[in-house]
Amino acid sequence: MNPDYSAQDVARCHLCKTTVAQSYCDFCHVNLCKPCIGEHISPEYDKHKIVPILERKSTLIFPKCVKHQNRNCKYQCQDCDIFVCSDCAMSTQHKGHEYFKLEELFNKSKERIGKDREELENISPTYEEIAIELENQIANLDGEYEKLTTEMTIQREELHREVDNAINQMEEEIGEIRLKHHNILKEHLNEIKQVQSFMQKTLVSLDEIEESNEVLPTIHYSSIVTEFSNLPPKVNVSMPKFIPKQVAREELSSLIGKLIPLSTTLEERVFTAKKPNTLVRELFGEPEVLNTIDTGHEKLRSVACLNEEQIWTCGVTADIKCFNIQGVIQKTIQTKSRKNPSDIAVYKDGALLHSDWKTKKVYKVKDDQTEEIIRLQGWLPGNLCVTSSGELLVIMLSENETQSKVVRYSGSTVKQTIQFNNDQPLYSGNKKIKFITENRNLDICVTDWGAGAVVVVNQAGKLRFRYTGHPSAGRNERFKPSGITTDSQSHILTSDLYNHCIHILQSDGQFLRYIDNCDLKSPYGLCVDSNGRLFLCELFRGSVKKIKYI
Numbered sequence: 001m002n003p004d005y006s007a008q009d010v011a012r013c014h015l016c017k018t019t020v021a022q023s024y025c026d027f028c029h030v031n032l033c034k035p036c037i038g039e040h041i042s043p044e045y046d047k048h049k050i051v052p053i054l055e056r057k058s059t060l061i062f063p064k065c066v067k068h069q070n071r072n073c074k075y076q077c078q079d080c081d082i083f084v085c086s087d088c089a090m091s092t093q094h095k096g097h098e099y100f101k102l103e104e105l106f107n108k109s110k111e112r113i114g115k116d117r118e119e120l121e122n123i124s125p126t127y128e129e130i131a132i133e134l135e136n137q138i139a140n141l142d143g144e145y146e147k148l149t150t151e152m153t154i155q156r157e158e159l160h161r162e163v164d165n166a167i168n169q170m171e172e173e174i175g176e177i178r179l180k181h182h183n184i185l186k187e188h189l190n191e192i193k194q195v196q197s198f199m200q201k202t203l204v205s206l207d208e209i210e211e212s213n214e215v216l217p218t219i220h221y222s223s224i225v226t227e228f229s230n231l232p233p234k235v236n237v238s239m240p241k242f243i244p245k246q247v248a249r250e251e252l253s254s255l256i257g258k259l260i261p262l263s264t265t266l267e268e269r270v271f272t273a274k275k276p277n278t279l280v281r282e283l284f285g286e287p288e289v290l291n292t293i294d295t296g297h298e299k300l301r302s303v304a305c306l307n308e309e310q311i312w313t314c315g316v317t318a319d320i321k322c323f324n325i326q327g328v329i330q331k332t333i334q335t336k337s338r339k340n341p342s343d344i345a346v347y348k349d350g351a352l353l354h355s356d357w358k359t360k361k362v363y364k365v366k367d368d369q370t371e372e373i374i375r376l377q378g379w380l381p382g383n384l385c386v387t388s389s390g391e392l393l394v395i396m397l398s399e400n401e402t403q404s405k406v407v408r409y410s411g412s413t414v415k416q417t418i419q420f421n422n423d424q425p426l427y428s429g430n431k432k433i434k435f436i437t438e439n440r441n442l443d444i445c446v447t448d449w450g451a452g453a454v455v456v457v458n459q460a461g462k463l464r465f466r467y468t469g470h471p472s473a474g475r476n477e478r479f480k481p482s483g484i485t486t487d488s489q490s491h492i493l494t495s496d497l498y499n500h501c502i503h504i505l506q507s508d509g510q511f512l513r514y515i516d517n518c519d520l521k522s523p524y525g526l527c528v529d530s531n532g533r534l535f536l537c538e539l540f541r542g543s544v545k546k547i548k549y550i
Contacts, residue, residue, distance in 0.1 A: 013032055014030040014032070015030070015032065015040060016033060016036055020033065021053050023050050023053060025041075026049040027049045028048065060102075060215060061214055062074055065085035065087070067085075067087075068087050068088065075099040076102060078098040083102065105219045106218055112221070116224075117207070119229075120203055120206070124196070124199055127196045128440060130231075131193060132488065134188060137185055148239070148241075149174065154244075155167075184235065185237065188232070188235045191232065200442060200459060203459075203460070231270065233267055233268055233269060235267075239262075240262055243260070287549040288548045290546045293311075293323055293544040293545075294543050295315075297314070297542045299315045299539055300315045300537045300543070301340075301537060302341075302524075302525040303536075303537050305346065305535060307530075308529055308530060309324055313344075313537070316340045320335070320341060320352070335356050337359045342356065342381055342382045342383060343382060343383035345384040345385060351364050351365065353365075353386070355383070357381060374394065379397065380397045381394055382434055387438045387442075391410050391415065392409040392410075393409075395446065401429060402429040403425070403429045404419075405427070406427075421457075421462070426446075426455055426457065427446060432450035435482060435483050437486050443459070443507065445486065447484045449480050449482060452469070453481070454484065454492065454505075465509040475501075476499070481496060482494075482524050484526060485527050485528050485534070487550060490507040491504050491505065491512065495526055496523070497539065501523070502520070502523060521540065533546055534548075
């Protein structure tokens, strides 16, 4: 991401490269600190335009004239369809021609880009729902086919051993059909995910163009909203059916029954804007505690799912413990500094990550081998999140406790810094609790204890919304969020320590409901496993509760 066009980092002086810039030359388009202003404006002083940094880039960057290099093109000749400067417009070559003002074309194109971005942001969740629908079909596929096999087994038992050969042959046919069924849905899901990926890249590109003052790429922008609005057809694959038939023994080989083969149809989809509260129906009536694990941690702070059967936990000591789902400890490791870790997370390959505020490092532990992957200077590593793409998000706090930011890493390489929104800090700078997670739509969600808010930005780091709690009777304490996680339905779950409950939000920040009837006491760190089960740390009890809520 180009720092000149991003609000996600401190603007530095382009001359000295180190000092924070307070001013901007709107003629030369450079950041300037106070000591460097004099050096910059000394030649051709009358041409420079020094403005405060917050008012930068109010002057458009027009293309240079091909014929008159010291002139900018501010018009487009309608007759010749080329950009021209004022000298060109007065020449005999363009005598009597009509002109467009590039500034007007620029403003109109900016409006189109803004509208396209809004439309794509509205369409994007529909693709997410399509992908989830296909994933659910694939997940339930084996269960449906198991029902088919069970029906056939019952028929086989009724007809005894004489029908075994025929039944076995049909079972093989079902296996082939199931594979074909799976491949059809998987292929369609892959197509949907490719379009989703392209859409996300398009949104990032639109954000960059929208923030840019470059005229040519802006006015040459061509909308592709129509392409995304034409939703892919819905794949309807009818399940094969087994129809048993009572027959005499001599007719068994031909009259066992009939297997209706797999059939596939495409049903046209039409995009319609979603109404509020459409996701409420997806939640259970009453959450249920499935299991409670006593970890023995002093002030249990974080939990991370290793898989469906094991979890990692940490508190305010150097011990990081792994438990199975029955609560039996499997392994214990200690931090390098012998101090408590800031947070823990797990890669898809099972490797454990933990951040250490004392050493200012992030470590990776796999096969009992510890590897340093991130080393910081001037910043302390906080809570962690492994993204769906395998990248790492790290919350950082400056050593003087005045600034906080989110940094995205690919391996040990910084890919993105998220800190400001319109030059205002996104996150409070104090050393209060901040947890982080990524949603299914690639939003980045951070709990900011000091600000009493959940702060959500999109993948590009642009603020989407802040959630500051829900006014409810019986919630007497101020909203102070700590742990945060998301689930397969893109719900956002955050723990409310002092009100002893969990808030469940839609992906757009709309409140859905509480989890507050499971004897919760000081809920803190959260995570959700692949089966949609919530694991919740109780800070002072030192226990992890596994809760079924969806």
